[in-house]
Amino acid sequence: MQWTGLTLSIGMAVAAGLVGCFALMRRMALASDAMSHVALPGIGLALVFHFHPVLGGLAALFAGTLLVWGLERQTRSSTETVIGVVFSLALALGSMLATGDELVDALLGAPGTLGGWELALGLAGAAAVVAFVLTQRNRLVITLVSADIARTSGIRVARLELLFLLAFALTVALGLRYLGVLLMGSLVIIPAATAKHLARTLDQMFAISVGVAVTSTLAGELLASRLHRATGPVIISIAAGMFLVALVVRRGR
Amino acid sequence: MSGALVRLEGAAIGYGRRPLLQGLDLAVGPGEFLAVVGPNGGGKTTLLRTLLGAHAPVAGRVVRREGLRVGYVPQREHVDTIWPFTAGEVTLMGRVPVLGPWRRPRRADREEARRALSRVGVEHLAEKRFGELSGGQRQRTLIARALVADPELLALDEPTSGMDPAAELGLMDLLRELQRNGALTIVMVSHRLEAVANYARALAFVDKDRRLFRVGSLDEMLRPDALGALYGRAVAVREEAGRRLVYPLSSNGEEVLP
Incomplete structure (x- = not known):
């Protein structure tokens, strides 16, 4: 694998490991997976109008995020409910716009060769997500513990939640090329779920989650090329294997 | 009250556009220990959240002293x-x-x-x-x-909920100590008047179903008319070993142990 691809996949994995901890704490485990499907109509439109699918996916994810955030605030429905509705609509639209092999690539990822601008844009996106999580970590945690504590501490909860959802959407977009719409949500959630079983403190949870995401991504890429299999499913299988090992380790404690 | 840390002025509290209670005036001054008492679901938490700015009033004003430092203790179940x-x-x-x-x-x-x-x-x-x-x-x-x-202001929502009597007394003693020694102002929500009657200096009775909002000093609020408005029945207050005990009376006039 090229060093450009390797660098970007490490950036994507670090972002996924960090964002996943907060997604899990917000009880968005299933919603995370569904949210990644919101990229589909954008990828479909990109294919129809011949521009880069990841840019189409990113635009759709951002639009979907704003829609989810707005509906959540207006209807007082849970994130899971709103994402469920938006996800179904996105899947229907995406399936109409993309067909055949294009749809399979969008769903399962097709790494191919990375251009210079793609690498730069991807790394900038990963750096933005990591910087957001590291600087807003304490505020995000307080908001999760109690939104009222956050509000009385002067934290603008609605704005912070929107920023988190945008960071989440950006993380999903980073992985579209490697893992596709179907599997990227899994790389956000499985490492965080593994970390939750092993960690005693928040710092440990972040470290373990990032470690699992990066290890499974690197090992997956290495193994996939040797086994001549698609990269995404191998990465997720390794991550899921680590989750199962964590369950056994936890039981043994 | 001038110099109040936080004040409600003709406020209506509630969610959406539907007020639970309207026309509320309340001022919390420095060094106060105010207990907000009423049945579960009566609007106490909504009142507290509105006071603290975590929730906007449906109508009227909430005035907080500029730069007021608030410590909020939510219900621990949340x-x-x-x-x-x-x-x-x-x-x-x-x-x-x-x-x-x-x-x-x-x-x-x-x-x-x-x-x-x-x-x-x-x-x-x-x-x-x-x-x-x-x-x-x-x-x-x-x-x-x-x-x-x-x-400067410590706000607590049902801090003794689900505790056994010894733990409840221990926590209330701690709050009184913090208020006296730490020069703290305390606003506390509780559905049990018995738990706060010996600690608070002022009481607010809140019940949206009875359209009840009444505020006063402990002595004013532990009178039969105010307590009757809260409980909807006759209530006796007795003092034993320096502690005030509140006994709602059954329909035949017998005391119901708190």
């Missing part, structure tokens, strides 16, 4: 316990408004958190997971979190 927070980490969260987004907690912040845990008597639990603590220990940790930002 705090997730399955995540890997230690009691020390939960307490340290109280320093976030002081730290801002860029600065990581330093040794001095950790020392403040340790002192806050020590003030509420659970310093030894700093490294223990929050989810592994008993109800009373969690409540004390949440109070430590609120105290670590050096608040």
Whole structure:
């Protein structure tokens, strides 16, 4: 694998490991997976109008995020409910716009060769997500513990939640090329779920989650090329294997 | 009241556009210990959230003194316990408004958190997971979190809910001590008048179903007419060993033990 691809996949994995901890704490485990499907109509439109699918996916994810955030605030429905509705609509639209092999690539990822601008844009996106999580970590945690504590501490909860959802959407977009719409949500959630079983403190949870995401991504890429299999499913299988090992380790404690 | 830390002026509280209670006037002055009492679902928490600015009033005004430092202790059932927070980490969260987004907690912040845990008597639990603590220990940790930002106003929502009588007394003693020694103003929500009658200096009775909102000093509010409005039946107040006991009376005039 090229060093450009390797660098970007490490950036994507670090972002996924960090964002996943907060997604899990917000009880968005299933919603995370569904949210990644919101990229589909954008990828479909990109294919129809011949521009880069990841840019189409990113635009759709951002639009979907704003829609989810707005509906959540207006209807007082849970994130899971709103994402469920938006996800179904996105899947229907995406399936109409993309067909055949294009749809399979969008769903399962097709790494191919990375251009210079793609690498730069991807790394900038990963750096933005990591910087957001590291600087807003304490505020995000307080908001999760109690939104009222956050509000009385002067934290603008609605704005912070929107920023988190945008960071989440950006993380999903980073992985579209490697893992596709179907599997990227899994790389956000499985490492965080593994970390939750092993960690005693928040710092440990972040470290373990990032470690699992990066290890499974690197090992997956290495193994996939040797086994001549698609990269995404191998990465997720390794991550899921680590989750199962964590369950056994936890039981043994 | 001039010099009030927080004031409701003709406020209507509620959700959406539907008010639960309207025309509320209330002023909380420095050094006050106000207990907001009423049945479950009566609007107490909505009143507290509106006072603190966590929820906007449907109508009227909420005036808070500029720069007022508030320490809020939510109902502990609303705090997730399955995540890997230690009691020390939960307490340290109280320093976030002081730290801002860029600065990581330093040794001095950790020392403040340790002192806050020590003030509420659970310093030894700093490294223990929050989810592994008993109800009373969690409540004390949440109070430590609120105290670590050096608040002028400490607001607590049902802090003794679900506690056994000994733990309840211990916590109320702690709050009285904090209020007296720490020059704190306390606003506390409770559905049990008996729990707060010997600690608060002022009471607010709140019940949206009876359209009841009444505020006064302890002596004013522990009179039969005010208590009758809260309970909807006759109530006796007795003093035993320096403590006031509140007994709602059954329809045949017998005392119902609190």
